[in-house]
Amino acid sequence: MKLFPSYSLMTMQNIEHDNEISDELWNKIEPLIPPSEPKKISGRPRKDDRKIMSGILYIFRTGSQWKALPRSYGAPSTVHDRFKEWQKAGLFDKMWKAGLLESDMKKKMDCRK
Numbered sequence: 001m002k003l004f005p006s007y008s009l010m011t012m013q014n015i016e017h018d019n020e021i022s023d024e025l026w027n028k029i030e031p032l033i034p035p036s037e038p039k040k041i042s043g044r045p046r047k048d049d050r051k052i053m054s055g056i057l058y059i060f061r062t063g064s065q066w067k068a069l070p071r072s073y074g075a076p077s078t079v080h081d082r083f084k085e086w087q088k089a090g091l092f093d094k095m096w097k098a099g100l101l102e103s104d105m106k107k108k109m110d111c112r113k
Helices: 007-018 023-032 049-062 076-088 091-097 100-109
Strands: none
Touching: 023 049, 023 091, 023 100, 049 076, 076 091, 091 100
């Protein structure tokens, strides 16, 4: 029997909401994302790019370990695999050069909010 049944659910909802990518930022990131390669074998459908990017930015902002990523962003291994795929494709360099990571990180690090 849980003493505080809604605590973890409430905490996870706040984490997800606070770290969701804004429509404005997503509209700038989405065109930079390389097309996904077709799967060689059938299986689960590809997880939503926006949700995965939110998980990656959560890791960037918090410095958390991949295994501690809230499940609402997807399986940590899935998010990490997509991070490696996008890193290899140069997505994060493009985002940095476009000022998307820098401005987003500054906004999250502003202690006055």
